[in-house]
Amino acid sequence: MTDPVLLKYAARNTPRYTSYPTAPHFHAGVDGATYAGWLGELTPDHRGSLYFHLPYCRVLCWYCGCHTRASLKDGPIDRYLDRLEMEIDTTAALIPHRQKVDHLHWGGGSPTLVPADRMRRIMALVRDRFDLQPGAEIAIEVDPRTLDDARAAALGDTGFNRASIGVQTFDPDVRRAINRIQSFEVTKACADRLRGNGVSAINVDLVYGLPKQSLESCIETVDRVLELEPDRLSVFGYAHVPHMKGHMRLIETGDLPGTEARIAQAQAIAERLVAAGYAAIGFDHYARPGDPLAERQRTGHLHRNFQGYTTDAADALIGFGASAIGRLPQGHVQNTADIAAWEKTVAAGDLPVARGCAYEGDDLFRSEIIERLMCDLEADLGTLARKHGQPVPNPDLSELEADGIVRRDGDLVVINPVYRTLARIVAAAFDKRLMAGNAKHSVSV
Numbered sequence: 202m203t204d205p206v207l208l209k210y211a212a213r214n215t216p217r218y219t220s221y222p223t224a225p226h227f228h229a230g231v232d233g234a235t236y237a238g239w240l241g242e243l244t245p246d247h248r249g250s251l252y253f254h255l256p257y258c259r260v261l262c263w264y265c266g267c268h269t270r271a272s273l274k275d276g277p278i279d280r281y282l283d284r285l286e287m288e289i290d291t292t293a294a295l296i297p298h299r300q301k302v303d304h305l306h307w308g309g310g311s312p313t314l315v316p317a318d319r320m321r322r323i324m325a326l327v328r329d330r331f332d333l334q335p336g337a338e339i340a341i342e343v344d345p346r347t348l349d350d351a352r353a354a355a356l357g358d359t360g361f362n363r364a365s366i367g368v369q370t371f372d373p374d375v376r377r378a379i380n381r382i383q384s385f386e387v388t389k390a391c392a393d394r395l396r397g398n399g400v401s402a403i404n405v406d407l408v409y410g411l412p413k414q415s416l417e418s419c420i421e422t423v424d425r426v427l428e429l430e431p432d433r434l435s436v437f438g439y440a441h442v443p444h445m446k447g448h449m450r451l452i453e454t455g456d457l458p459g460t461e462a463r464i465a466q467a468q469a470i471a472e473r474l475v476a477a478g479y480a481a482i483g484f485d486h487y488a489r490p491g492d493p494l495a496e497r498q499r500t501g502h503l504h505r506n507f508q509g510y511t512t513d514a515a516d517a518l519i520g521f522g523a524s525a526i527g528r529l530p531q532g533h534v535q536n537t538a539d540i541a542a543w544e545k546t547v548a549a550g551d552l553p554v555a556r557g558c559a560y561e562g563d564d565l566f567r568s569e570i571i572e573r574l575m576c577d578l579e580a581d582l583g584t585l586a587r588k589h590g591q592p593v594p595n596p597d598l599s600e601l602e603a604d605g606i607v608r609r610d611g612d613l614v615v616i617n618p619v620y621r622t623l624a625r626i627v628a629a630a631f632d633k634r635l636m637a638g639n640a641k642h643s644v645s646v
Contacts, residue, residue, distance in 0.1 A: 255314065
């Protein structure tokens with residue numbers, strides 16, 4: 202029988218809190234000129250992180266909520282990469298020093314579409330313009346269907362040490378229903394190819410709540426994934442938003458699991474991974490106990506950004522590419538998602554920022570409360586209030602307390618680990634910008 206508390210809250214729409222303020226509150230009042238000013242205020246004491254977005258795939262997966270498009274031709278990708286190099290130059294020139302970088306991440310789309318020689322060239326440019334630190338985490342999202350020997354060798358040669366492999370599911374019926382044909386054999390060959398070239402840290406992405414997905418197929422997928430011996434796993438609930446992503450209309454709504462089935466799938470995956478020795482991280486990640494992610498969680502130094510749970514504690518996350526989001530000490534910025542507009546702006550030597558949000562009032566205070574709840578499943582409101590010079594917030598948690606989701610001991614708010622998947626619900630209580638019933642956000646489980 203499904204836990205009635207989970208059933209009560211699972212379908213509620215809440216932000217994923219990869220930022221605060223969240224992306225729906227970004228606005229055009231923050232533009233390229235704003236961003237240029239913020240970059241100019243960075244100092245050598247600020248630690249940096251870089252994100253590069255490639256919004257292209259060979260074939261569009263129907264479940265995908267990312268900013269991407271399909272291209273069977275190399276021409277658009279080559280032109281995009283030309284502009285990406287220009288954006289790197291323009292942005293780096295606005296920082297008064299050679300920015301130290303501890304984390305670098307390529308996402309998409311399918312960044313493994315970047316040809317081997319081009320990846321070497323871009324990474325050489327990045328190392329010239331930025332000061333990548335010894336021991337920096339250099340990561341990339343990988344589509345196993347596009348990673349050949351040459352590309353894998355280029356990743357190893359240019360210093361990549363972590364890769365996230367998109368799996369989602371191994372069920373052939375589900376794969377056909379989401380237009381992602383990818384076998385276990387192809388995936389295993391990809392993992393072996395990466396490790397053979399020195400990209401030794403492997404993450405795997407899984408998705409539940411997909412069309413035609415069953416409890417049994419989720420368990421079977423996890424069992425096959427465990428054969429790959431990943432260091433980390435991300436387990437996401439599919440968000441069906443055809444009003445935002447038109448290609449999702451190709452998915453038959455009647456094939457989607459209901460709320461009870463989604464809960465059962467999420468729980469079964471969690472139980473399987475914990476039984477296999479993985480530590481639960483936040484509400485949807487898992488890691489080997491010796492992995493840096495698990496170590497950071499144990500010491501209270503885990504963080505959350507647009508890639509999910511992370512060890513990245515950078516003061517400045519600098520984004521490159523169409524739709525890329527950045528976070529600086531002053532606030533957030535996001536590049537235009539329109540590739541043509543992005544290319545035109547970059548070619549003119551300008552920053553392609555379309556919107557953003559400057560921190561104001563108690564934003565940083567609430568941001569840290571939400572991050573600690575999402576990462577640690579608890580937050581000491583008194584300690585954080587003193588740190589930020591703010592009064593202790595007192596949102597109405599009575600319903601959550603009555604349902605056993607959270608308890609409050611003085612200024613300490615603690616989420617019941619049984620209900621870790623509802624961490625977003627608790628965090629939302631401290632989000633003063635959240636509008637009730639905002640359908641722009643995904644369901645909680």
